[in-house]
Amino acid sequence: MDFGAQDEVVRFLASLEGGAERIVTTHISVVALCGTHAYKLKKAVVFSYLDFSTPSRRWEMCEREAMLNKSFAPELYLGAHRVTRERDGRLALDGAGEMIDAVVVMRRFADEDLFEQIAKKDGRLTPAMVEALARRVAKTHDEAAPDYNKGGAAAMRRTLNDTALSLRNAAAASAEHIDTLVARLNGVLDAQGALLDARKARGKVRRCHGDLTLRNICLFEGAPTLFDCLEFDDEIATIDVLYDVSFLLMDLWRVGAFGCSNLALNRYLDARDETDGLPLLPFFMSLRAAIRAHVEASQQNAERARLYFDLAMTLLAPAKTAVIAIGGLSGSGKSSVAAALAPVVGCPPGARVINSDRIRKRLFGVAPTARLPQEAYASAVSAQVYGEMFDVAARTAALGWPVIVDAVFDRFQDREAIKAAAEGAQALFFGAWLDLDLDRRAARVDARVNDVSDATRDVLETQMEKATGEIEWLQIDASKDTATIAAQIGKAFEFRHASTSQE
Structure with a gap:
């Protein structure tokens, strides 16, 4: 089923609860914001890192997304639901007919309570919010079991290689600039490979949120809340805990919230002593920015892709002891x-x-x-x-x-x-x-x-x-x-x- 064939499903979701206020589209999802609920449909797409090509596969991923996110935001996630075609030809949620697609249903929160929006308004992103968020991220890492089979230098090499290929395929920057960034990242990875493996041996690799951007954090009932974790690949989400938090640090830096990015790091380290991993931060943050660069480029957002790519280059600056x-x-x-x-x-x-x-x-x-x-x-x-x-x-x-x-x-x-x-x-x-x-x-x-x-x-x-x-x-x-x-x-x-x- 190609994405064009999902237009009918999108129209159906947009008709729920008196009609959608807005439809939000990403490179892998379509979200209908309707009344008090959000209905998230996975696009019928296939990438090197995910496969949403069939209704059964999308149903499996919807169930998995709802299950995994219950640990991050149980108050937001209401579960996975089947989209069915009934005898009269109409579509329904969890009807008696054949399943043609699937959605994740969530409670809605105000648009202005997304951290991406909060961070853009002067004075709205407070130190108290950032401290609570850092503690929340640390708690999710505390609660996750160590995985001694995944992660380490070899896994980061695969991630870097995949990112390099994606950057080139999406033309996120000139070939020369991409080669320069990838070479610098490989150089740091060569130097820090032993540290990555040592942290893996010490239990620092865990099943994490995996996608801690400001777009996946909201203020819900007054508390910073993580949602929309990476559900489609355990390998990509089972990572060094500092690589997980680095997505947040990078994104705060991107929006110019430099003090908040530093505060988030310090409060996280207060909660979890990850001091030994600090030399990895420039590599982790740069790679996170590079990943966002190819995502934006693949969605034809050339200016945003350029900003992320330039940030990836900047973040590799060496530390000064x-x-x-x-x-x-x-x-x-x-x-x-x-x-x-x-x-x-x-x-x-x-x-x-x-x-x-x-x-x-x-x-x-x-x-x-x-x-x-x-x-x-x-x-x-x-x-x-x-x-x-x-x-x-x-x-x-x-x-x-x-x-x-x-x-x-x-x-x-x-x-x-x-x-x-x-x-x-x-x-x-x-x-x-x-x-x-x-x-x-x-x-x-x-x-x-x-x-x-x-x-x-x-x-x-x-x-x-x-x-x-x-x-x-x-x-x-x-x-x-x-x-x-x-x-x-x-x-x-x-x-x-x-x-x-x-x-």
Whole structure:
């Protein structure tokens, strides 16, 4: 059955619930948005990676899609339904006649609640949304069983080869540019093959969502919700968990939500320690963009294909190893500055941010915004927190990935320890101290709502009584706005980096 023969089915679906408000077409599906439901029909197409050529095959895939997505969005998916031809010649859903096609039925959500739309509106994509989304993705990976038979370097080589062929067949860019991108990707894959196989052996390959673009994430009943997972090929969907999350990171970067892309990475890593896989991110993100380039080109969307292809080239930029420490007394704005600086340090999606307050909350098994009792701030606990912070910073930097460490650092020995951690990892060290008077710091602390820090006015006053010793880091007036401070640190860091490189 060719796709033209499905026109009757499309007209039938468009007539349901008083008529479709809109028909959405992708390269493999047609979705009729009708009233309170969406009816998703699979096109009668065959590609190298899928076969929807027959009604029975499409029924099988509809059942599979509904089943798999129940684990991601049970509140959205209502199941697979048969399209039948009745005795009078009319079509019906789950009638007594012969099945001629199949659909997946879902509850509808508002168009503006698709993350693709949310990300395009200034201020609508909030840090809270991104954090909840990153935790949700991490949870799906936690719940998926490791697969020790799929994935690894060989699987990524097959994916890259298939993508290269698809790019050429779809003429997603000039032959010369495609050859250049593919050669660069192959070079990185050659260098990182052992890491891919090691992660496979450690259980990092799992049956994932597989298609985590902003078009497959929505805000449903106030919560970020993943839908439309990759159902047609277990081989393609059983992947390194970082390759799965890289689709989201790439797509956020594509729409210019650089801070959100970095935030998603950091909150995901807070939930799952995938630090060892960070060197794979440029390859993963670039390959994801290349895949989208050939999809867009195959749909005759030349401009979108070009944008994705150019992004794929950009995302292969090498990382710069460094440890940047941002210190200052509570209320000086360290965390805000770290978040603003992180996306512009190194290659996309930016630096790993390590925050002492988040480590402390995790050690006590509470949510980041939950308040801890005073005994959680005893000297022995703080020593444990800082020790872990130094260790993670050193491990991350040793992999060639930049790190921003956000903590008070009011003790000389802690400042020396983070510098030593950087030196041990053979990474450039840069320290910045944010200076702000007590009144303004107190005003900031009073204004906090659902904050990770537990600092109070009493804590601020106690800190003022401690001797910090001579602070040799770059000292910054923290009364300036966050963007200005981040830019000042970034400029000074780049100057230090350039000077060191010339030595």
